[in-house]
Amino acid sequence: MNIALIAHDKKKDDLVQFAVAYKDIFAGHSLFATGTTGKRISEATGLDIHRFQSGPLGGDQEIGAMIAKNQMDAIFFFRDPLTAQPHEPDVSALLRLCDVYSIPLATNMGTAEVLIKGMEEGHLDWRKIAKEKTNERID
Template sequence: MSAIKTLALVAHDGKKDQLVAWAKLHKLALGELTLFGTGTTGGRIEAEVGLPITRLQSGPLGGDAQLGAMIAEGRLDGLVFFIDPLSALPHDVDVKSLLRLAILYDTALAVNERTADALLGVAHT
C-alpha cells in the first residue's frame, strides 16, 4: 500500500481519456484514498469510474491554484497530472506554478502512467 492518503487527479483535455482509463484500472487502490480533482477531470472520474472525488474549479479558472494552495498547506500527499506535451495551453503559467509548488514542497508527482503507477505502488501494465 502506498504512503499516499490524499491524491489529486488532473489531466489536460487531450489526456482526460487516458486518465479515466488509468483510474478505472486502479479503482480499488484509488478507492482507499481521499481524491481531489479539477473541474471536468473530477466530474469524469466520478461519473465514469464511480469514485468519490472532491471537485475543485476547472484548472484555468483557479483549480490549479487551489491544488497549489493545498500542497503549500500540507493537505495533499500526491498529484497525478497527465500533461499533454503537444498542446499549447493558455493557462500554462498556472500549470507551471502548480508543478513548481509540488517540486518545492516535495509532493509526490506523476505526469504519466508509469510514474502514476509507481506513486500508487502498483506494477506498470
C-alpha cells in the same frame, strides 16, 4: 492520503482509464480533482471526488494552495506536452510547488504506474510524518 487528479483535455481519457484500472487503490484515499476531470472519473468509477474549478478557471491554483498547506500527498497530473495551454503559468506554479514541498507527482502513465504501486505498497507512509511535523509548527 489526499490525492489530486488532473488531466489536460487530450489526456483525460488516459487518466479516466487509469482511475478505472486502479479504482480499488484510489477508493482508500480522499480524492480531489479539477472540474471536468473529476466529473469524468467519478462517472466512470463511482468514486467520491471533491471537485475544484477547471484548471484554467483556478482549479490548479486551488490544488496548489493545498500543497502549500501540506494538505496534499500525491498528484496525478496527466499533462499534454504537445498542446499549448492558456493557463501554462498556473501549471508551472503547481509543478514548482510539488518540487518545493516534495509532493510525489506523476505527469504521465509511466510515472503514474510507479507512484500508484508505491502507494499500494506503503512507500508513501512518510507523508504522515510530514503532516504531523507541519501540524506541530501550526499548534
